[in-house]
Amino acid sequence: MKLILNTPGLYLCKRGECFQIKSDESKQEISAKKVDQIYITTRVALSTDSIELAIENNIDIVFLKSTGQPLGRVWHSKLGSITTIRRKQLFLQEVPFGLVLIKEWITEKMNHQIELLNKLAMNRRDERKELVREAVEKINKQKDNILSIPQNASVDTVRDSIQGYEGSASRAYFETLGKLIPPKFEFNGRSRNPALDYFNCMLNYSYGILYSSVEKACIIAGLDPYIGIMHTDNYNKKALVFDLVEIYRGYMDKIVFRLFSTKKVSEEFFDRVESGYYLNQEGKKALISEYNKELEKKIRYRGRNIEFANIIQYDCHQIANRILKEAVVC
Secondary structure (H helix, E strand, O other): OEEEEOOOOEEEEEEOOEEEEEOOOOEEEEEHHHOOEEEEOOOEEEOHHHHHHHHHOOOEEEEEOOOOOEEEEEOOOOOOOOOHHHHHHOOOOOOHHHHHHHHHHHHHHHHHHHHHHHHHHOOOOOOHHHHHHHHHHHHHHHHHHHHOOOOOOOHHHHHHHHHHHHHHHHHHHHHHHHHHOOHHHOOOOOOOOOEOOHHHHHHHHHHHHHHHHHHHHHHHHOOOOOOOOOOOOOOOOOHHHHHHHHHHHHHHHHHHHHHHHOOOOOHHHEEEEOOEEEEOHHHHHHHHHHHHHHHOOEEEEOOEEEEHHHHHHHHHHHHHHHHHHOOOOO
């Protein structure tokens, strides 16, 4: 389970092999064996004993900004795997196998976009069904463009083209998504921090949670989160996390859209800041609650029945194994 500390003034300490959460009004104990990650989204105090308990149980503590972006983390110092993976990662931008991976990840993202749009159009009989058909056609066209890139190329030589195709598909997707939610919450395309509308505000925070989950899965699998393929290396830039997160954005899109379409979103979830919106404590609570429900669901994934919570970790282990087996030579 994810332990989310979202109330100002909480104190996290250790009691035996349990985490104890204290507030002025109450105390709650949770076994460390039941926790796989701790999120801290507000002003909270932690004892050194609780940090040690987390490290001993391979539980990472993640500090999130108000936007949901990871600010920092406490994590054990052991490497998840041998350094051979990291050595091979360094060459993936320059060899065909790197392009194979990127094409797989981006087309999977597009497949999730198409799947969600088609699902949303199933019970519609108005002009929005035609909008979905046109958007799916545009996304499929860009997917075909990516798949048609020669297999003997390297990411370095085709990066701009891939980014162009991906950007065109995403614009068609979000423009259509913005017209499918209840009219009260309609939006025009993607906007980031600060978000220009409620939907993007909640989506930005959900992606922030996703970044943290992908980074953790990389570390456990022995992948270096800073050595990317599509995203170039830069100081303190977790380039591989930015690459891999594309695969899973569709899951978060579905969760956020469901909140809006089932009328579980209130205007009171958002604070107006400068020229946009940020998710407040009540909004975070609603989103995280829905996210936690999704984590427990078992779905059919790559021929296996697997809990949603374990999908990212499963994929990262598979990617690490493929990199180890591949003869990456520059």
